[in-house]
Amino acid sequence: MAAATAKLRLAASAASETDLVVDNVSMHFDTREGRVTAVDGMSFSVERGEFVSIIGPSGCGKSTVFNILGGLVGGYEGKVSVSGETITGPHPSIGMVFQEESTFPWRTVIDNVAFPLEVKGVAKAERYDVARKFIDMVGLAGFEQRYPAELSGGMRQRVAIARTLVFEPKILLMDEPFAALDEQTRVLLGDKVLAIQQELKQTTLLITHNITEAVQLSDRVVIMTFRPGKVKRIVNIRLPRPRQGDVVGSDAFGRYVAEIWNDLREEASRGMAESEAGARKGRS
Numbered sequence: 001m002a003a004a005t006a007k008l009r010l011a012a013s014a015a016s017e018t019d020l021v022v023d024n025v026s027m028h029f030d031t032r033e034g035r036v037t038a039v040d041g042m043s044f045s046v047e048r049g050e051f052v053s054i055i056g057p058s059g060c061g062k063s064t065v066f067n068i069l070g071g072l073v074g075g076y077e078g079k080v081s082v083s084g085e086t087i088t089g090p091h092p093s094i095g096m097v098f099q100e101e102s103t104f105p106w107r108t109v110i111d112n113v114a115f116p117l118e119v120k121g122v123a124k125a126e127r128y129d130v131a132r133k134f135i136d137m138v139g140l141a142g143f144e145q146r147y148p149a150e151l152s153g154g155m156r157q158r159v160a161i162a163r164t165l166v167f168e169p170k171i172l173l174m175d176e177p178f179a180a181l182d183e184q185t186r187v188l189l190g191d192k193v194l195a196i197q198q199e200l201k202q203t204t205l206l207i208t209h210n211i212t213e214a215v216q217l218s219d220r221v222v223i224m225t226f227r228p229g230k231v232k233r234i235v236n237i238r239l240p241r242p243r244q245g246d247v248v249g250s251d252a253f254g255r256y257v258a259e260i261w262n263d264l265r266e267e268a269s270r271g272m273a274e275s276e277a278g279a280r281k282g283r284s
Ligand SMILES: Nc1ncnc2c1ncn2[C@@H]1O[C@H](COP(=O)(O)OP(=O)(O)OP(=O)(O)O)[C@@H](O)[C@H]1O
Pocket: 029, 030, 031, 036, 037, 038, 056, 057, 058, 059, 060, 061, 062, 063, 064, 065, 209, 227
């Protein structure tokens, strides 16, 4: 009996090492031009504390996967589970950072970051204390009283990241959070996010179309095919940690980038050929 209980406990702890499981997920959209399969039988998982990126050409279904994981859209086939529990809508363990600018322009930095705590009814002094900790973490100490319009794009994105971190979500989902930034800011902000992720040991899933970013940050990179989006390949990035921005200059880094680029080029070319064929059909 005791042995059976111990076994059960062991099984439960092993199962809980996987935080996020995407199991054979498909999603179709009915459009004027007919049915579009945006995601086709995708399966992958993210272990606790792991940093995984999803990379794929434009229109391959990345944001669709992001919205499904965040519980923002329904009507898909397959199953998504968080710590073994199937999700049916937004899950309290999941925090999301969106591609679009999402700071509140009428609030100062500290009131932006403290917003989720305000909604929860946390008293002002306490929520400011917590917000300051995360403002510090994203490197914005001293800017607490500024308004978003007085910050650069990269700084505003850091405010959005800090606001999501304030929740202390177990799982952090980000959809192209650095897309609007220049390459240098992107690498530096990537460093910052990585340092925070390592400190908080957060399970992180990043959606990107930037190969350098994916290799710099991830333990594994999930490469998607062009429409319909499937898993083409999963690459393990065996670069030592802690990693800093200078890792991008190493030979090993270059090899990973070349390897992933090879896979992506095939998919991007296919995407381009399909859209050119579509345009020709439209003209004839
Ligand atoms: N609400 C919707 N209604 C109809 N079609 C949709 C809808 N959302 C997405 N699609 C289609 O599904 C496919 C995948 O879109 P999605 O936004 O997931 O791509 P993506 O990989 O995020 O692209 P990008 O890199 O450009 O952001 C596209 O063909 C898109 O037109």
